[in-house]
Amino acid sequence: MQNTETIHIGLIREEKIPHDNRVAFTPLQCQWIQQHYTNVRICVQPSPHRCYTDQEYIDAGISLQEDLSHCHILLGIKEVPKEKLMAGKTYLFFSHTKKQQPHNQAMLQQIIEKNITLVDYECLVHADGQRILGFGFFAGVVGAHNGLLAYGKRTGLFNYRPVHTCHDLQELIKHYFGIKLPPLKIVITGSGRVAAGILEVMGMLGIKYIPPEEFLINSYAYPVYTQLKAGELYLRKSDKTYSREDFHNHPEKYECRFLPYVTAADILMNGIYWEERIPPLFTWNDLAKDNFRIQVIADITDDTNGSIPCNLGDSTIDNPIYGVNRITRHRTPPFQKGSVDMMCVSNLPNELPRDASQYFGDQLMKYVFEDLLQEESEVIANATIVKKGQLTERFAYLEGYVHSSS
Structure with missing residues (x-):
């Protein structure tokens, strides 16, 4: 993605049950991003469960939209149910797959099948190996x-x-x-x-x-x-x-x-x-x-x-x-x-979803967001489990997990 073209980012609704109330960016953080990155537009999927209401996003000037198919990058918090995954998109969320967790095997299989790029928050680290994001x-x-x-x-x-x-x-x-x-x-x-x-x-x-x-x-x-x-x-x-x-x-x-x-x-x-x-x-x-x-x-x-x-x-x-x-x-x-x-x-x-979301979004803005907008970023590459439907080299050890039937 070039920095000159408009980059559409979507905040997806948390669909995993029980519903999580947290969000990657608060309304004011979305507002700040759009003011400081004129080529970025953020859309928010409506949600009755989110700790920040739909109205709070509207009041901050952020577009509310059910259909996020025009978005390049989709941000969530918890795992996305496999039937909700949109083909060809770049997703960021906590996937809980890197330890080959059995309950998320089918989701990762769908991510590969649908040519999705998956960046896992848990794998985003500073140069010294310390995790960037967490609650x-x-x-x-x-x-x-x-x-x-x-x-x-x-x-x-x-x-x-x-x-x-x-x-x-x-x-x-x-x-x-x-x-x-x-x-x-x-x-x-x-x-x-x-x-x-x-x-x-x-x-x-x-x-x-x-x-x-x-x-x-x-x-x-x-x-x-x-x-x-x-x-x-x-x-x-x-x-x-x-x-x-x-x-x-x-x-x-x-x-x-x-x-x-x-x-x-x-x-x-x-x-x-x-x-x-x-x-x-x-x-x-x-x-x-x-x-x-x-x-x-x-x-x-x-x-x-x-x-x-x-x-x-x-x-x-x-x-x-x-x-x-x-x-x-x-x-x-x-x-x-x-x-x-x-x-x-x-x-x-x-x-404490409002405070937790604000803290999380702040770290995301400071240490990850600019890398996310670049064509190439070592920070993003190291946290990418799947790129366009292919396991990356760093996560090639998941091959057996992906292809085993359980």
Whole structure:
């Protein structure tokens, strides 16, 4: 696409069920783009579910149109149902195909069959390999809130309203005014975007940071938290050291050092990256012991049977908490004696969709948009899974996934 000709961009309606409320660009971001890129025209497909209403786009001077067949580039958030894919277009969305996820195989087959170009947001990275786009920060904010909400309900000591009943983050912050938290101890794992969101909530609530070694041995008359980054959580078995690169290449050579914290914390907020070779934070046998103090686990990373063994599967925005019996290992209703309460919502940012969309669109505008308008871009090329119906070289390993019948 040449920069001299008009480039038509469409914001598609989210059709995957349950419907996602987020959007790639807010009305004001669309307005800004059209003012600063005179060769770009944006159309928005009407949607009753989107967190920004059709009227807000109209008020910002953005065209509303059901038929986006004239658009060169189509932007969504979640996977597009295969029957909704338009042949020959360039799509950007989170496809969840690069790990050969079985439930998206048919969609990727259709993308290839219809000569579509697929650029996956998840694969857009800076030169140093850091992801450009993601909703992790807002997952952390909502997950931390939900963890506290569960603890308040379990103990009856305070009452938080669900995040999704707030219009936006500002309304959530007002909700915190005047609610005094009891003395409680929170352990946070991770150091990425999710952890940054959790720490934002700790700051908003005035919860005091305590170094890990003090957290383990002291009691406090006010709420406190500590944070464990990968280097404090995992040490190499052979020499008790930590190397980030070595850990990512050989996690099986490391042991997890989390166990002392199960006797010291009331709430665990888990934001650490996990894959199958990485040891879990604790075991089922640890969970069954009398000295396991943690009552609520907000598993924001949300890997079923992953870093948290008692993650028995996703919960939902409407019913975010379920219990797990520590002895029988069975799922129970929440807030039962002898259980630990689990918060395992997979689409947490969708509880603050307006703020999450604004943040996402801002990163997209700053770091991706100009590349998207170029004929050639290394950033875009590296994130392109399919180009005009062909798997790209970088993603050629998906050949078997695409052609296997399942």
